Amino acid sequence: MSKAVFYHAGCPVCISAEQDLLNLIPENQVEIIHLGEEKSKVEAAEKAGVKSVPALVTPNGNVLHINFGASIEDLK
Amino acid sequence: MSKAVFYHAGCPVCISAEQDLLNLIPENQVEIIHLGEEKSKVEAAEKAGVKSVPALVTPNGNVLHINFGASIEDLK
Numbered sequence: 271m272s273k274a275v276f277y278h279a280g281c282p283v284c285i286s287a288e289q290d291l292l293n294l295i296p297e298n299q300v301e302i303i304h305l306g307e308e309k310s311k312v313e314a315a316e317k318a319g320v321k322s323v324p325a326l327v328t329p330n331g332n333v334l335h336i337n338f339g340a341s342i343e344d345l346k
Numbered sequence: 347m348s349k350a351v352f353y354h355a356g357c358p359v360c361i362s363a364e365q366d367l368l369n370l371i372p373e374n375q376v377e378i379i380h381l382g383e384e385k386s387k388v389e390a391a392e393k394a395g396v397k398s399v400p401a402l403v404t405p406n407g408n409v410l411h412i413n414f415g416a417s418i419e420d421l422k
Contacts (some may be wrong), residue, residue: 274370290404294350295370328366334412 273299275327277315279306283339284324291326291336300326305345312345349375351403353391355382359415360400367402367412376402381421388421 276291278284288302305312305323315325319333322341326334352367354360364378381388381399391401395409398417402410 286408287410290406290408290410293404293406294372294375296372299370328369330366330369332362332366334363334366336410336412 272329273301274329275301275303275318276324277303277305277320277327278324279340279345280304281323281339283337287324287336287339305342309345312342316342348405349377350405351377351379351394352400353379353381353396353403354400355416355421356380357399357415359413363400363412363415381418385421388418392418 274295276288278288292300303311303315305315318327318331320327320335320342322335323339323345324336326336328334350371352364354364368376379387379391381391394403394407396403396411396418398411399415399421400412402412404410
């Protein structure tokens, strides 16, 4: 199975959601990408359908936007 | 550890999010509550901070609002 991808940008909302989700989802099933530090991955995130962070892209390609930390537009 | 609680209301957005999350979170760590069928639990959900469904209340009491299916006001 491919992994889920959790996109965040270091904002307080992101970090809180990250901790909460990682407590629930087994670590080997999710990849964490910090879009603030990896700007080159913003475009791929946007193509996957991510409109804001934090967001979780599931292995089947669905995007779960979780609360609201920052718009992807603000990360470009 | 107490369980996380996933609140939903049977809407398409809810069911999709439910499937996606349950594929990632071990089944014994999350309780599913259908607020459309269990109206008596709407008040408890609201007190926990749930403003819309689907939402996941984590064991430490944080509320993760996931996408947007319906407002809790519409479930009363």
